[in-house]
Amino acid sequence: xxxxxxxxxxxxxxxxxxxxxxxxxxxxxxxxxxxxxxxxxxxxxxxxxxxxxxxxxxxxxxxxxxxxxxxxxxxxxxxxxxxxxxxxxxxxxxxxxxxxxxxxxxxxxxxxxxxxxxxxxxxxxxxxxxxxxxxxxxxxxxxxxxxxxxxxxxxxxxxxxxxxxxx
Numbered sequence: 001x002x003x004x005x006x007x008x009x010x011x012x013x014x015x016x017x018x019x020x021x022x023x024x025x026x027x028x029x030x031x032x033x034x035x036x037x038x039x040x041x042x043x044x045x046x047x048x049x050x051x052x053x054x055x056x057x058x059x060x061x062x063x064x065x066x067x068x069x070x071x072x073x074x075x076x077x078x079x080x081x082x083x084x085x086x087x088x089x090x091x092x093x094x095x096x097x098x099x100x101x102x103x104x105x106x107x108x109x110x111x112x113x114x115x116x117x118x119x120x121x122x123x124x125x126x127x128x129x130x131x132x133x134x135x136x137x138x139x140x141x142x143x144x145x146x147x148x149x150x151x152x153x154x155x156x157x158x159x160x161x162x163x164x165x166x167x
Contacts, residue, residue, distance in 0.1 A: 001044045006068020008038050009061065012102040015121035020102055024095030025060035025088040032092075037103040061086030 009027055012020030026032045027041065048063050058066075062084050069080040089095035104116045117127045 001041070002067040002071035004068075005041050005044045005048075006065045006071075008041060008103060009064040011104065011116075011120070012098050013120050014098065014102070015119065019096040020098040021096075022061045022065050023086045024097075025064070025086070026092065026095035026097040027064070028060060028088075029092035029095055029097050031100050032097050035100040035103065037100070037105070058084070059086050059088040061088060 005027075006022075009022040009025075012026070012032065013022075014020050020026070027038060027045070032038065044067065045064075048060075048067055052058065052060065052063055055063075062082075065086070066082050066084075069082045073079050102116065102119070104113050106113065113127065114124070117130070122130065
């Protein structure tokens with residue numbers, strides 16, 4: 001569930017206009033909060049709230065992506081580098097919350113998946129590696145650098161998304 005929260009926090013990113021993504025902690029606001037694709041994620045949000053209360057200076061955006069990285073390591077996967085620096089927005093507009101529908105839905109077929117992942121800056125190779133890595137084994141979580149953080153965090157989502165074992 002922690003890997004899923006990291007992926008869903010990040011998977012709305014649009015490389016062309018730099019909207020969506022984990023920066024801003026947009027899943028706290030509508031319309032992301034009620035996106036059917038995010039159903040059930042508030043279980044992990046509630047669990048992580050205890051951590052947020054103990055460490056109030058850590059943003060929700062960083063907390064959600066860190067949880068995904070640590071979950072992979074806990075399950076026997078590699079240590080996944082995590083970069084702090086995402087900032088929680090005060091509201092949906094400041095967070096750049098996109099309309100629902102940006103997360104991949106495999107039931108819509110390959111054209112939809114290609115559109116969704118291309119929007120995030122993936123090419124076909126990145127898509128295949130990400131799908132394989134999210135299906136199990138020792139893979140990196142879907143961890144995206146903050147699109148609005150410093151340039152050292154990077155801007156191409158696939159650079160941190162692909163399974164390091166596949167490279």
